[in-house]
Amino acid sequence: MWRRRRALLLRSPPSSSSTAASSCQHRRRHLLPSEEPLAVNRLARLFTSQAGSDCGNSQKPFIAFVLGGPGSGKGTQCTKIASDFGFAHLSAGDLLRHEIASGSEKGELILDTIKEGRIVPSEITVELIRKAMETSNANKVLIDGFPRCEENRIAFERIVGREPDVVVFFDCPEDEMVKRLLGRNQGRVDDNIETIKTRLKVFESLNIPVIDYYSSRGKVRKINATGTADEIFDAVHKLFSSLRF
Numbered sequence: 072m073w074r075r076r077r078a079l080l081l082r083s084p085p086s087s088s089s090t091a092a093s094s095c096q097h098r099r100r101h102l103l104p105s106e107e108p109l110a111v112n113r114l115a116r117l118f119t120s121q122a123g124s125d126c127g128n129s130q131k132p133f134i135a136f137v138l139g140g141p142g143s144g145k146g147t148q149c150t151k152i153a154s155d156f157g158f159a160h161l162s163a164g165d166l167l168r169h170e171i172a173s174g175s176e177k178g179e180l181i182l183d184t185i186k187e188g189r190i191v192p193s194e195i196t197v198e199l200i201r202k203a204m205e206t207s208n209a210n211k212v213l214i215d216g217f218p219r220c221e222e223n224r225i226a227f228e229r230i231v232g233r234e235p236d237v238v239v240f241f242d243c244p245e246d247e248m249v250k251r252l253l254g255r256n257q258g259r260v261d262d263n264i265e266t267i268k269t270r271l272k273v274f275e276s277l278n279i280p281v282i283d284y285y286s287s288r289g290k291v292r293k294i295n296a297t298g299t300a301d302e303i304f305d306a307v308h309k310l311f312s313s314l315r316f
């Protein structure tokens with residue numbers, strides 16, 4: 072399934088004008104050319120001021136990135152992993168939604184981006200994750216829905232100063248993901264068919280390359296995300312029982 076998606080990608084790479092391809096370059100689409108160096112400098116400052124931070128935990132936490140398409144069941148499975156294996160569950164999407172709800176000045180940009188199904192600038196998301204890791208001070212952390220693109224990945228590795236220990240990939244067919252999202256009924260602004268189409272394109276064009284990257288580094292554990300949540304968790308349970316953390 073994963074290989075088929077990659078083959079499709081190779082056959083028709085997204086054009087530079089495609090909506091999905093420009094998502095990780097959100098600032099580039101919205102900034103005036105004269106503002107661009109400012110954004111780059113801001114990111115560079117963030118990298119240099121916090122590079123190598125251990126997020127407040129003197130023992131390095133075990134980090135699992137949890138990836139998969141929209142509606143593949145990341146959140147559902149993370150809740151079960153957290154409960155059975157004592158992991159802290161940090162969902163990048165939830166942290167961003169919480170930032171919107173807090174009324175912060177970045178909220179409007181985040182809301183617009185989520186409504187469009189695109190990717191929020193990495194400096195915002197990584198900073199929220201870094202703070203949440205610091206606050207939780209956990210020694211085992213699930214980071215759900217992150218990194219969504221290469222920019223996310225690079226920002227995390229530079230700011231937090233390390234790679235994840237493992238990357239869990241929930242592999243689910245698109246029609247099943249669409250069915251689940253349309254049935255989720257939690258009032259999410261991005262659970263409508265137009266935004267879902269963009270989220271699927273963004274997943275294929277920006278997130279699959281991140282999974283490929285970690286796969287080439289031997290970090291990816293792929294889980295078949297079809298079947299009931301309990302059936303899927305059987306496989307997840309086996310995987311986590313085999314990990315050393």
Ligand SMILES: Nc1ncnc2c1ncn2[C@@H]1O[C@H](COP(=O)(O)OP(=O)(O)OP(=O)(O)O)[C@@H](O)[C@H]1O
Binds near residue numbers: 148297
């Ligand atoms: N195995 C499953 N079978 C059927 N429905 C499921 C299954 N796993 C989760 N769901 C339901 O599908 C919806 C999406 O699941 P969930 O929120 O866990 O996905 P997600 O990958 O976190 O999605 P998103 O990327 O949008 O946050 C929810 O309503 C959830 O209850």
Ligand SMILES: Nc1ccn([C@@H]2O[C@H](COP(=O)(O)O)[C@@H](O)[C@H]2O)c(=O)n1
Binds near residue numbers: 165167185190192
């Ligand atoms: N690393 C991330 C994670 C999420 N987003 C934005 O939030 C939306 C919802 O995320 P879920 O994981 O809850 O589905 C997502 O579509 C993005 O707009 C992000 O930008 N970066």
Ligand SMILES: [Mg+2]
Binds near residue numbers: 145146164216
């Ligand atoms: Mg989720």
